[in-house]
Amino acid sequence: MDLVEVRAWRRAADRSDLALLPGETVVAGGTWLFSEPQPGTTGLVDLTTLGWPSLTETEAGITVAATCTIAELARAPHPGLATLAAACADALLMSFKVQRAATVGGNLCLGLPAGAMTALCVALDGVAVVWQPDGGTRREPVASFVRGVGQTTLAPGEILRAVELPASALAQPTAVRQTSLAPHGRSASLVVGRTDSDTFVLTVTGATTRPVVLRLGGMLDLEPALAGIDCWFADPHGAADWRAAVTGVLAAEVLSVLVEGPVR
Structure with missing residues (x-):
């Protein structure tokens, strides 16, 4: 999409170039920035020209x-x-x-x-x-x-x-489970799990307004941990109560995979 109010594009060369002028915003990939109107944005400052090593x-x-x-x-x-x-x-x-x-x-x-x-x-x-x-x-x-x-x-x-x-x-095994309201729709819930010494760490996103981390000793800890989540998200891609229900299923699957053995 054309950003019709933008009048300037600055290529950042060092940290001092990141002092933004009124109406400026930073840009890197721009996949969201250019996807919809940005009222009031009159200048862009390119972060990719700073030359940061990716990894x-x-x-x-x-x-x-x-x-x-x-x-x-x-x-x-x-x-x-x-x-x-x-x-x-x-x-x-x-x-x-x-x-x-x-x-x-x-x-x-x-x-x-x-x-x-x-x-x-x-x-x-x-x-x-x-x-x-x-x-x-x-x-x-x-x-x-x-x-x-x-x-x-x-x-x-x-x-x-x-x-x-x-x-x-990074050294620990992980497992991922996801579901959507439609067969090829946006994720309504995404659960990523990994082991951590003698515990299991489950991260819930998509179904909640913010990321939620559950640290569990085993399967018996899952239900009370899920019951403690108070930030279920609702939008056209899924109601809050439905997201809570499917997240429970996904979390149990992830935990089962991690309990059974290393998966990458």
Whole structure:
């Protein structure tokens, strides 16, 4: 879609270029930005020209740049990460064209209930690295970074720089289950699970207004944990009570897979 009010496009070369002028907003992949009118947006600042490495692997884990595309993440040299990234994108019906342009950071910053990268990053205990306008940097779990539908903890002038995925989470087996109201509709519920020492970690997205993390000792803990969720989401893709019911089924399937043995 044409953004008819845009009069300027700046290519960011360093951090100082991210001080936004009135009416400016940042852009990376632009798959959402250019999909609908953006009233009041008069300038765009391109993050992709900063040259951030898409993936940086160390002993501590993998740092995913906010400008890393979802397609790049699905081709990550780490097999577990690549498989999970592809599964999350496919579960949310993200076309290959969108995956080639859409970025991890952009997907997170939209705060969508059915956010593919939100599901992945929360499931892997991801930590958001945020650049502050005063030159500082802050970190917080992605699980709390996304606060609700279209809401994040980003303050005015803050930029999501990267997501840090710890090696401990990347090394664990994972399982994914998803369902939609229609055979090929948008995800009404997406459950991603992984093991963590002697516990199981289940992440619920799509069915809730924000990501929900359940840490369970076993199957007996599942029902009370689900009963404690108070942020079920409703829209044309599914009623809240139906989403709660199907999430229970998906969560039980994921937990069963993890209990039975490693799956990638």
